[in-house]
Amino acid sequence: MKLRLLFILGWLSIAIIPLSLFAQNKIITGQVTANNDQPVAGATISIKNSTHSVASDAQGRFSISGPQNAVLIITATGYKTQTIKVENDEALQVKLTEDVARLDEVIVTGLATSIKRENLANAVASISANELEGTAPAQTFDAALEGKIPGAYINANSGAPGGGISIKLRGVTSVYGNTQPLYVVDGVFVDNTATSGGLNVVTSALANGATTSNQDNPSSRIADLNAEDIENIEILKGASAAAIYGSKAAGGVVIITTKRGKPGKTKITFSQDIGFITASKLLGVRTFTADRAASLSRDSATSAALRQQFIDAQSKGQIYDYEKELYGNTGFARNTFLGISGGNDNTTVYFSVALKDEGGIVKRTGYNNTSFRLNVDHRVNDNIKIGISTNYINSSADRGLFGNDNAGVTTGIALSSTPSFAQLHPDANGNYPNDPFAASNPLQTVALMRNNESVNRFITGANLEAILQKSGTSTTKFIGRGGIDFYNLQTSVLFPGTLQFQAVNKGTSIQGFTKNLSTNYILSLVNTFTPSDKISFTTSGGITQETGDYNNLLNVATQIIAGQSNVDQAGALNATQLRTKYLNGGIFLQEEANIIDAITLTAGVRFDRSSNNGDVAKYYTYPKAGISWNLTNMGIFKGDFFENIKLRAAYGQANNIPAYGSKFTSLVVSNITGFPGLIVNTQEGKANIKPERQTEFETGIDFSVLKGRLSFELTYYNKTIDDFLMLTNLAASSGYSTEWLNAGNLRNRGVELGMNARPVQSRTITWNTSVNFWLNRSLVTKFIIPPVPQGSFGYVLGSFQIQQGKSATQIVGLNGQGVGVLGDAEPKFQMSTYNEITFFNKLSLRFLLHWKYGGQNINLTTLENDFGQTSKNFDQVTNKLGVPDGIYRIMQVGSDAHEFVQTSSYLKLREIGLYYSFTKLPGSLVKSIQVGVSLNNYLTITKYNSYDPEVSNFGTGFSSGVDVDPYPASKRANFHVSFDF
């Protein structure tokens, strides 16, 4: 490998040295202003065909050295790009016009190339820093995406601190394969593996004796990223845009660009947030009476004892609302950020430190994150530019014990069977009584247990751009990008022996150590050939490689010595280790042609192979093509009404590689009294496994009217997934329960409608608004095995089921007569609107509304409360049988599952923030101060009967929307103050 790098460097130096002899000629100065003559600070002024660029200062002024007859390109976020040919030595006055439709936004379309939105063939969603973080910041980066991506169905897995989110772009793209997008941060493919802490050991949520399950509710690793460092996010939603990412792009690609230094005076930003986190909603508890207490048992002696217990508790005033005690904590949040940006013509630096420390709505839970970032860009000469991004993250999340459980130990499950007259509080010596109504005392569990995830992570990327050849009509660049993402994750779970449910195990300590190293690089050559100003070609080609090496060691110690958590301080120890490793290699070629800035044609192909495939040597081919036809630039539409009209269509393929180890039938360790045993795994290997292949076609029309103040983007897509991978259930008599199988085809079709507008624009008030509407419908078009329930609780309580001719996300179950369709996890449609209203350029009101209409969850939270006879409306009588509703709902179990498959429509005021900027300040030290207040997830309108309709307790896979006593969702109120120096 080293030799190869040397070889490349050798070639580079031969290629570059002759070109680095260009001379510089003159200094160009000028000022950038907006239409209303306000200066535009931070605009980027760059010289065409050069690596050279500067930024404008607070007065909009700039100065840049460049050759005679230089062509300047002036870009600034929210404004149209201007290209100016410098013809004389006078100071330039550059007037930028605002770009509501974001036509001039530059979108990354290739691995090394980008294109203006105006010429883009795809509907690529982008999220600016302000939209991401500027309204009402969420706890973690992943939560900040909610409601902001048209075409996405996003669900928080639970409300537990530290994040954990499922994102499905344009429908389900895989059933049991990876459904989550690829995250690329400054060219580094960032790992997003969810690592279980081994909670299944105590919860038995997956009742097969395994140490881990998909119900252990781990956080997402993508949550580690600090949102304040992010400049911009682009979302490639399907293969037509993402094909060039090949085997990792099937779930879409989220391209994250972090902030970089700008030349000029050093800018320092310091901000401090203080906030309060409280539960969004509590369900309430049943009001007990002596009769109701007595009715908890049919045994006459027990019933009498319960009655007495209630009367005693009542007379002593010891009736408690345990839900409020458990979930009623107010978490205090503080978030401190320091950002420094600056540099000179050759070298720019961005440095940031962010410290976050937040409590949870359950005591002894919370999240903290410390992040350092250093981004350095250096221009070696006119032809060579190097960029380095480094990010160190230390995060720690205390997530509590929540969710599904077959042992009665999680907080929610224990709470569900604990009536208000139970006595759970500790005595004077701090000893907790056993909860006679549950397998655990939830107050004791919360007070004594620990479930911590802590991460030390280092992400670093490098970017080298070298102009190899330059002539009047042709420029050839070498672009090399790559990086590493390394983290150590420690999961530390401790259940002391004094806990009620540790009577058998006498203390359990589960210590997990995970090391992950991901690397990737892209080496490419990009040639831009402009034979005339009417036509230009961009040709790129290169190679890519991605590797991953994941190693997880999980130790489960039981019979632990009191007060100790080290795994050797125990009477019994079980260890499991899981390693995965892959290497994907690809070759790509892409050609983009632009004719009179009106027709853009793109064609590309990627060849990919992976060590996870059955045939490791075989290259799979993934083509893509796109066309955009800008009718106004073409001159077809004249006149003032249409500012811009574009028709576009794109096609592409991507794939999803099989999970590591799908090829093999393993023999797993199963020891008996010291004899090492091997037993065949329940998953059968598939030697000839193939990746699943996604083909997407999308087409649309974009237009803007009223001088660009109102713009629309309409998109239709058809995405098919062929040979989708299923971890299918085998006839259990084969000895295996599952095998990977390329089991069929499915299809997603949908529309995305977007509108950007500036309804009000005056010197005093500006109102920017964007409205998005999107929907998706899926259909299983081919399925070669008989339909079987998937990934939930079976027909009795509602289950997913892949079935030919049906929606891929249908929920089936008992319907009173037999088995029928009860719902679908896919929403009927979603809508969101983001608004920013600015008064006098000083006071800014921003808010984000998100409406999800339709779609069902499998909700067992209420059922659990009914079983425990503690649900708030247990005694209400609204059913046809005239029995208490709680009883009625229990009677449905086993005959009708409608009660548990519930519509989870909601309207959420996700974010609202009000900010005021002070810009005219005495003294010269502080340039501006911004103060603000914000509310996050404060208002949810829903009929859904649980803590939050947005839930997915079974993690990021296919089975979203399962609700079993999760960590309840929270809302946040924040105060912000930020200083610019």
Next chain:
Amino acid sequence: MQKNINIPTVLLLSMILFFTSCKKDYGNLNNATVESFLKDASQSELNNLVSGTESGMRNVLNLYLDDIGILGREGYHFSSSEPRYVTDLLGASDATLSGSNFYIANPWAARYRVIKNCNILIQAATNSTHITAAQKNGYVGFARTIKAYQLLMNLNLTDSNGIRIDVTDPNHLGPIVNYDDGLTAIASLLDSAKTDFSSASISFTLAGFNGFDDAAGLIKFNRALAARVSIYQQKWQTALDDLTESFFGLNTGFNVGVYNVFGTGSGDQLNPMFIPQNQTGEVRLAHPSYAADIEAGDDRISKATLRNATASLSGLSSNRDVWVYTSATAPIPIIRNEELILIYAEANIQLNNLNEGVKAINVIRNGHGLTDYNGSVTQPALITEMLKQRRYSLFFEGHRWIDLRRYHLLNTLPLDRPGDNVWSEFPLPVTEQ
């Protein structure tokens, strides 16, 4: 221009040539694979499969015992998180047993997983060049015996819905066979295993086979299982013949036998049937009729100890814990002499050797603090007495529901709530239908 483009082109080509030559197959980093064992397994690898087989027999055993115990109204399993123990299994409010649910899918799959391991063991032993023919017979005999036992457990659950016997090729599974054909196949599998053992040398160690871990001992174990199958087949004389070759003895102790054993070592399992006394939430309780129907002085009342407080759920309640498995490492019997004595009694009663039957019943009665049987010495009366002794002697060892089904007496079981049902069999798991 031509000259300028050459450099990049050469560069691109050399990149492709040099970097894309990396082609990797990492193999399986986490586990041994079946594929490698089937090639030419060593003796220690075969022994790993034997231990894995013995270990795997314990998987999901709690659900098997719960299924039979709850359907046969031996007891309840209250779980605050799993309602189906008290709904589906007891047939509450029109609830029915579903083939997609854990109570049949999980035990069924666990047994067939062990059968798969046995089949891999047979194939690996056959392909191995590192062992003698006699050693091979030992491995094959063990694998066949365990296969038969595991098949029988599944047939016990699904009864007339049948089981699949031929499961060697996962892609071409044999047909589902009915109850009688299932028993015939199981019996002949046991017979061929006995033949294997007759010329076998045992080169593996077993954990729960104390005293039965050589070829002679394994034959005794094999015949004990055969005796159980014979009474299911109502081949009473064959049952007596099987018993003579087994470890049966009227005076050799009730607990002599072969067990599933548990341990706290790494990778080992704890007894999943163990729940401490007086727990709340997750509890296993004796059905109230257990104590109600027991004769005074019967020491088997100690298998259902009185609780501090009655536990109740969904209209069911009991004040006694199931206390058969009294520690986390207590063994669970596969087959033991007390059952063989009762098989001896049953076969003799059925063959009208009533006095021999009474003699065996009295061994059981006297062994549990009761006086000799003094009821009428008729076949029906003795069958009732024999079933009663089986109920108390084999409490929560997975028998009563099957026994009542054999004698068409499931309708005599108590129904605790209006609308409850007694099921006679489990449906096949959906994956088999």
